[in-house]
Structures are given as structure tokens and as C-alpha cells.
Amino acid sequence: DGPTETLEVAEVTRSVFYAPLYVALSEGFFEEEGLSIELTTTWGGDKTMTALLSGGADIALVGSETSIYVAGQEATDPAINFAALTQTDGTFLVARDQVDSFQWSELKGTTFLGQRKGGMPQMVGEFVLKQHNINPRTDLTLLQNVDFGNIPSAFASGTGDYVQLFEPQASTFEKEGLGHVVASFGAESGRVPYTSFMAKQSMIEKDEEALIRFASAIYKGQQYVKNEDSSTIAMSIQDYFEDTELDILTSAVERYKDQGSYATDPLLTEEAWSTLLAIMDEAGELPLHIPFDELVNTAIASKSME
Amino acid sequence: MNPTKLHEQFVLEKKKEKRFVRITQITIIVVLIAIWELASRLAWIDPLLFSMPSRIVTLLYEHITAGTLWIHASVTMFETIVGFLLGTIVGTCLAALLWWSKRLSTILDPFLVILNSMPKVAIGPILIVGIGPNIGSIIAMGMLVSVIITTMVVHTAFKEVDENYIKVLQTFSASKKQIFFNVVYPASIPVIISTLKMNVGLAWVGVIVGEFLVSKQGLGYLIIYGFQVFNFNLVFMSLLVIAILATFMYIFVEYIEKKMTKYSI
Amino acid sequence: MNPTKLHEQFVLEKKKEKRFVRITQITIIVVLIAIWELASRLAWIDPLLFSMPSRIVTLLYEHITAGTLWIHASVTMFETIVGFLLGTIVGTCLAALLWWSKRLSTILDPFLVILNSMPKVAIGPILIVGIGPNIGSIIAMGMLVSVIITTMVVHTAFKEVDENYIKVLQTFSASKKQIFFNVVYPASIPVIISTLKMNVGLAWVGVIVGEFLVSKQGLGYLIIYGFQVFNFNLVFMSLLVIAILATFMYIFVEYIEKKMTKYSI
């Protein structure tokens, strides 16, 4: 074993959605690769990407769309997606009232409390609505004015008939009887590179080897998540979620696992990338049509799985 | 030298000094902007993160011609003014209440101190639950940021009114209400006005934070959206507009201050 | 009645009054908590959104016994104290600089006003670029929130030092430096200390906002994490701890104030 190398990782938020990362941390997969990880939460995509671009972090865990926004502005040293962590959207459609057999068309004429404009959840949300022939502008009242952290409060206090929520918010709502998960945006949208690990181009050129080891550890985490059952996973990651009850964690993991939100390997596919571009384009937020190989490095992920 | 000439010379020098100050200020701005532009263009700093004055101005121009700037700016301006007025008025009324009952003020004092050091951002959910996810919450945030500090400062001013003025009224057997409206309140107007100046700044901060929590439009919304789509040009443009508007509001308050405090105690 | 008796009676009454105030304060707290608890239990308010005092206290107890509270609280406390000290010291030094050159202060005045009304939250990314995503950015935010207002308030205090004290030194042909350190600075200490009191609150707000930007741990981290996982018990518990710590810090500053301002001008 060589000397351990320290990598600074900035994550965009702390979420059950990123379970494989926490598994890799708590099960010691990084140490096995001779890596020591400094994990900092830089709340929000802008802060995370800024930390990466300004050299404050070696690796960023952030929505892939951010790399496209950056590339759209002639970045000199662009952020490259080198390992996938999640491969679908992570939000769920929660209804205020119990619905027996949910049809998307039921959304028509209701008030839908969505996520904020410009972010992936909002774009996927609208994309899915359109796929079900619902025009988000005319067929329903779409509220997009509430900050991520305050959406549950707004819904719980009576705003909207439907709401788009992440886990463990959705599980908590169900448990408390405040709402019922009726559909999953992740399941509807299909595979997209949703949250990925990124490094700067220069970093990849300089220290590809460390990134490969990093991706290997992530791969181990992903395999662990794939193979173990939800409660084992929940127990493994509990240290990263203080004060969240184990049953909520388990149910959240379960839900993401079921719909295949967790990528089972770090490899990003061109097909999924095209879906991402299509979704962004549909939402009118695509600044530039960026080719797959310009922003994605598959070599690292491939080598890491060997 | 005769007085008229001395005065003329003095006025001339004053004018010169004023011109010098203005020129220096403009120079500072121009130089800073030039350095910024240059540093960005030559990639000493990452133009992605720091934007570039030329880009900001271009964007501003686009927003002006498209008419969208007006919408965002007027919404935020409205919220700020209402939040500012509410913060000042409610704070002053609370201060009056505390002045009225010394006992009440002793009892409430520690609560005020604690409230003052609470991060107001954290009570976002309570606002949203109480008022709903709408403009009301934003205004409430703009008010909340300034109301406690206004209460404390104005209450101190009320307490510090020279008690001899109060005694003058007492010799005429004035009631407590008469004392408040004839001495305490008018004597504190200068302090109230000077807290206005501070509140201008605080109300802006509060409203922008409020727009971070809930908003469809407004300059805070533009900032958050800019962050969301990693477009820092938009962020800097919004900050520029805020700076301009805040300056105007400050100048206006200063003007009122000059008008209202012609006398001095 | 003889003086000793009168004094005893007075002291007794004072004590009674003090006890009354304390009891009322405690009653207010207890009643508020009881209402809160009841309202939550009877589901008048949603316990998910408003939590419940009993749950908060249980959680607090768990955190204390698990030793995790100590980690979060000490990190935030450290950041706050450093941010607070930096804000006060840097602000005072800037104020001294402005006092030194009247011309400089005229030139910089509008810039200060504009900076003061900038929402500091929006410059988070710039801090991250300049300082990196670490504790430095948090402390910087804690400092930034208070530094401009400190500069303005302390500069005003420096300017308002009775110029006759300065004249006294001038009659001894004192240098400008001697004037600053022998009159202007010591005469302004009471004002500086009273801005400290304000800065305690501001530093807390700044540091919490800073932890919203970047954080591994701390009370602000717990708050934003609590929002993230929709655990409002955690949010309220953190606010409670902040309230307690901020109160202690305020009492400490008040104690210093009493010690330092034995004299009055």
C-alpha cells in the first residue's frame, strides 16, 4: 500500500439520494484505495461548483446540469463528469389526498407545488408533465416560487394539491399522514446523469490515477447498495444522518433502490446524456448543445471497474 | 483682503475640493471596473466566477430594453419600502410601549436581546406557514430584520431624553400621554431618523433573503435563479441594481433627515 | 424613620420587584412553552412544522449525552467569537483610518453606504473563491456582516469627540497620533463597547448564514441539514442552543461594558 492521498470533496447537499457515497465512506472503501476524504457540504449547486472551479475542492458532487451551464459560458478549465452517482431524478409526486389508482391526468386543474426554476428537479418535473400531455403553463396552477427547504412547510400549511418532494421528506409526509406518494418523477423520466462527481479538466490531466481510485471506491459503494438490503444500507449510512430515524432512512433508501435511482456503476452513458440535454432543452435552459465527450470522461469510470 | 473676497475664495476652494472628491470617487470606480474587466479578460480571475463589467452592463441593457428589469426592480423596491416602513413604525411603537411601562421593559429586555441574535433566515418556514408562500412573507422578512434593533435603539433614545424637559411638563401637571407626545417623541426624532438610515440597509438585506425563500420575481429572485443556472453575470447585475436603488433610498432618507432635524437639542 | 430603616425597606422592595420580574419572565416562558406543547399535542398546529418543546428537549438531551452537541456548539461558538472580534477590530481600525483623513472619509462615504446595503448572502461564492470552502469563509461572513456598520458607527463616535479635549492636547502641541491615542480613542471606548453589543447579534447571524454556505458541522449546519431532511425538531433545537449561547455572550459583553465604562464623560 502506498501513502494515503487526501482528496477534498464538496457535496451539494446531504441527502439519502447519495447513499453509495456514504456507504463508501463508512465501510472504509476509500481507505482500501489509499484515499482519505475530506467531505464538506457546500449548500447549493453554485457554491459547490464555485468551490471546484476556484480550487477549493478537488472533486464536486453536483447536478450534471451545472457542468453544462459552466461549459455554456466558455470555461477555460471546464468541470468534467467522471463518475455517476445517481441516474434518475430523485423527486416524488405527493398528493394531499389518498388516491387509489393514480392517473397523471388527475393533475389537470389542480395546484402543483413544484421545485424552483432553473434546477434539475423543476426541469424534470415539467418534462414528465409534458410527457403526460399536461401543459404546465395552462393545464394546472404551477407554483415555483418556494425555496427547496421551505417547500414541505408550504405544502403542509395548505398550499397546493400536489407537491414534488425529495426523500426523506416524502417518507416523512407519508408517515405523518400529510400526503401520499402517488408517483415518482425518477421512474417517469428514465435514465439521466443526475448527480455526478466532477473534477476540473486540469485535475484529470494531472492526477487521473487518484480519480480512478476514487471512482473504484464509489463503485464498491454502489455494488454494496445494489447487493445489500435497504435496512443494512440505512444502518451503514446512519452516521451521516444524525437525528433521522432509521425507519425513515430505510424507507427512503428502499424507494430509491426500487426505482433504480442509484447508479450501479460509475459509468455515464451517452444515451442518458442525450436525455439530459433533451430535458434541459425542453425547459429552455440549455445554453449550448454540448457533445457527450466534451464534458464526460468515461475512461476513469471504465478503469475503475477493472 | 475684504470679507467678500475671502468668502469668494473660500467658496472656490470648497468647490475645488468637492470636484476633487467627485473626480477621485469616479476615478476609483473607473479604475476598479477597468482592473476587474482586464483581470477577467486576461483570465487572472475566472470570468465565470467573477463575471466582467462589460458583460454585466450588456446584460443590464438587455434587461432594460426588454422591460424585465423594471418588473423585478419595482417588485423588490416595493417590498423593501413596505418592509422598511413597517420595521420602523412597529419598532417605534414597541419602543413607546416599553417606555410607557418601565416594568414591562425590564421583563421583556432579555427576550429582545435573544430575538436579536436569532438568525432570521431560520424562521423562514414559520413565516411561510403563518403568512403563506407569497409576497407577505418577503415583506415580513424585510420587517423582521430591522424591527428588534429599531425597538432597542429607539427605546434607548426615549429613555435618554433629558429628564429636565420632562420636568418642565410635570411642573404643568402634564399626563404621561402629554409627556410622551410633547417631549419624548419629538425629542427622539433625530435618533429615529438616524435608525431609518440603518434600516434602509437592513430592509434590503431582509427582503433579498425573503426573496431567496419565496419569490416569483424580484432582484433576489434573479440572484437565486442566477445561482441556480450558474450565471454569475445575472447575480452581479442584480447586485448592481440593488446598489443603485439602495443608494437612492439612502439619499432620500438623508434628505428627510436634513429637513426634519433643522433644530438640534 | 431613620435612614438605615428606609434603606432596608428600599432594598427589600427592590428585591421584591426583581423577584417579581424574574417570576414573570419565567412564567412567560413556561406559559409559552406550555401553550406550544399543548397546541402541538392537540394538533392545533402541525407538530411536524412547529415541533414540540418536549421533543426538542429530548433531542437536546440526546445530543448532550452523545457528545455531539458539544462539537457543533463549540465550532459555531469559535467561529462567532473570531468573526465578532475581527468585525469589531477591523471596523475600528477602518474608522481610525477615516478619522485620520477627513478627505479619505468624504471620498469613501458613499462606498460604505452602498456596501452596507448589499445582501451579504449573495457574496457567498466570492468568499468561497477567495478563501475556499472552509471555516475561513464562515468566519469571514461573520465578520462581513458587522464590519461596515461598526466602521460607520465608530467613525461617527470618533468625529463626535468633544473637540475641546482635542484642543487641550493641541495647546500642548500634540501630534495627530498623540491626539488619536490620548483622546479620540479612549473617549470613544463607550461607543465601541456598545457596538460590541450589536455585533454579538450580527456575528451570530453572519456565522449561521456562513454555515449555510459551507459547513461540515456547527449549529447552522444542523439547521440547514434539518431543513434538508425535514426534521424541524433539529432546527428548533439548534435555535434554542443559539439563543442560549448568544445570551451568554451578550451577558459577557455587558459585563465588560460595566467594567470598562466606570467613568462617564
Place this chain on the structure above:
Amino acid sequence: MSDVSIDSVSLTYVNESGAFPALENVSLTIKEGEFVSFIGPSGCGKTTLLSIIAGLLEQTSGSLYIKNTESIGYMLQHDYLFPWLTIEKNMTLGQRIQGTHNEVSHRKALRWLERFGLADKKFDLPKALSGGMRQRVALIRTLATDPSLILLDEPFSALDQQTKLKLEDLVSHTLKAEQKTAILVTHDISEAIAMSDRVILFSPRPGKVAQVFTIPQEIRACTPFESRQHKDFQDQFQLIWKELDRFESN
């Protein structure tokens, strides 16, 4: 007929650090129309006694009879004109507070202003006036409520000598013409002699009536300015000075 009669009044200030007797067993009778001066070392309780008479403070023990408690005018040591009110408004403040402000009373106050040579300052703010002018306005404010008993606490202390001598004459003349009962607190022995019918000397804290000097009729007949040139003035001065000096040296 007595206007004010004070019967063994004592007052003790009490605060955290202790009880401080300020007045002890003060008994005093002041006749209607009389002009009395209080004199004594600093801190002997002169202001305290005025405040008790004015009803701003309550004595700890003893009793107080004042013929017309509703009709007291108290002029504080400094002018305390309200800087945000014009001279006219300042002057009629007492009337407005007491609800006696009407056209008649307003005209009366204006006549005072004329008599004091300040008619043209009616619409000015106090800051536009010199110290002496302000003092005159404060006096008018006190007179405007038409009190039968007037209390003056070192009204001339802040003035320079010329202004002071002139105001003394004016006030003395005014009060005599209006038949007011008056109590003047002062540190200036000459002033006390020149203006009063009687000078009450208080002993150091806690204040007691140490001695009462009745001013000879010849000096009383003069205006305050003239009386200072009176041949008996210096003797009277020396008399009081010595008594006061005794207190200070102890």
C-alpha cells in the same frame, strides 16, 4: 396671610447604595407676595426643597401647606426651551398642557413677549436666540400659566454679568408688579441680597434652616442693580459670607 407653610419637612433619598438624608426638619413660612431666597452650600438640598414645594417629590416626613397647589410656576435652572417649537409655541406650552390656552391667554403671553422686548422673535426657534433671550422666554413660559407662587432655581447662573444684572431688575420688577410670591435659589450672595425680602441660609447636607436674614427695608426699596451700590450692601454681604464660609471650611 401665608402662602406656603412648611412644617418640619424631611427628605431622605434612598437608592441601592444607601439612604442619604437631604433635608432635615425644615420649617418655614412664606407670606403672600413675599420674595424669599434660598442660599447654602452645594448639595444642601435647595433644589430638593423646591421640588417638594412644586409637588414633583414627596417628603419623607413632615407636612406642607400650599395655598393654591394648582397654581405653581417652576422655572428650572436652565431654560429648557423645546428646540423643535417656536418661541410662540414654547411660551404657551404650559397653557396648552393645562388646557387653558385660548385667545385671551395667548394674547396675554404675547404682551409679556413685547414687554420683554422679544416680540419680533415670535416665530423663531430657540436656537436663534441668545442665552439671555432664552432665559426671558422661559420666564414668560412660567408666567403665562398665571401662577400665584413662582419657584426659580438658579435662573441666572448661566448668564454673563451684564445680562444677569439686567434680568434681575426685570424679573424683580415684574414679580412685584404682579404681586407674586416667589422663591429664588441662588449661589450668588449679592443676587440674594439684591432681590429678596428674606434670605434663608441652609446648612450643609442634610439641609436645615441655619439662619434667616431679613434684608433692611432701604436695600429692598432699590432695584437689584442699585442695591449693590447701597452703602449697607457690603455689610450685609459680609454677614452672609461669613456664615457660609464657616460651613465650607468645616
Place this chain on the structure above:
Amino acid sequence: MSDVSIDSVSLTYVNESGAFPALENVSLTIKEGEFVSFIGPSGCGKTTLLSIIAGLLEQTSGSLYIKNTESIGYMLQHDYLFPWLTIEKNMTLGQRIQGTHNEVSHRKALRWLERFGLADKKFDLPKALSGGMRQRVALIRTLATDPSLILLDEPFSALDQQTKLKLEDLVSHTLKAEQKTAILVTHDISEAIAMSDRVILFSPRPGKVAQVFTIPQEIRACTPFESRQHKDFQDQFQLIWKELDRFESN
């Protein structure tokens, strides 16, 4: 030998609203060891002239000769003791600023303190002292730098009459014993006569030297307190009063 000689000095204050002549063509010579008083209506420029002599202001025209510019002591109208310094520190402030503070000069200042009866207040803060005591400390602070020319701007105006009369004696005695040249600004004609060798009367703004009164040797020989009882004192007072009064009524 003249210590101060002022030659047709004028000063005009200029600000936004205009130019205001405060002094016009003032010429004056003060001999070494002489005690001179400046008197005149309020605003006639007495303080302005002192400031010019002290070098705090520059005249608009005219010239000024002062024998020893380094050695001027200026005592402002109020005591302006620094509230955060002990009496000892306050007293030696001038020495420390001028870098002449050493054991010898410190002891010398302490001796002054003893002579003024304040030795036990050495470690007190100014607020623990009465007005008269503070004034004495301010005087020591001025004397402690051992100036040859002393400027006093209404040093006794804030005091009550007894304290004032006593301090006048003390200051007069001290300055005479130390052979200091002194200029006293005052509003109090009696004080000017009692303390000075010459009284300079200034005309109203813009200030000009209106008249110079040389005080008769017999009055000068007395202490200030005694001189007030001197038979010629009242005549001297009337003389100056009439001149001053002429200005005020115009």
C-alpha cells in the same frame, strides 16, 4: 521687555454662508510678568484672540510676536479633565505629550497638587472631584508644563461665587509668585478689576481694542477678594460698566 506683541491683527471666519470678521486691527503689547484681562460683549472675539496667541488659529492679516512660542499654557473655559485618567495622569498629561515627563517634573507637579490641597485625590478619577477641585487640577495641568505665558479663558465662569472668590486669590497669588505673564478672558467686570494690572475692553464684533483701563496701584496691591472691598473699586466698576453698557444698548 514685551512678552507678547500683537500688531494690527485681523481675523475673518469664512464658511459656506459668508465671511464674518471677528477681529479687526487689534494691536496690543503685554509686558513680561503682566496680568491682563480681556473684557467685552459676547462674540467680540476674545476667545478668537486667545486662540491666535496660542497658535491654534492663524490670523488673516497682521503680525504677532511671542517671545517664547514653545512655552504657552492655555486653560480652556471648562476644565476638560480626561474622565478616564486619574488626577495624577491628567495633571502630567502635558508633560507626557511634550516628552518632558520625568521624575523631577512629576515631583514638581505633585508639589502643586499639595499646595492646592488636593494631594489625597492623586489616584481619584475626575468625576470624584467637585467643580472647584477640577478647575484647580486643570490649572495645575497648565502650570505643569512650566509655561512662561498663561492664557485663561473664563476659567471661573462655571463656579459658584464662594469657590470662585477663593480660586481667584489662589491663582492670582500663584501667578505673581511664579512671575508668569497672564491673559484672562472674563465676563465679570469685578473679576477683571480685582485680578489684573490692565483691563482691555473690546468693542462688539468685529472686535477692536476699545479702551484700556490701567488698574490703580492701590487696588492691584490687594488680593482679589480684598480689592472688592477697596473704596475705589466701585468707581472703577462703574467706569467699565458704563463703557460696556454703551455697546450693549447700541
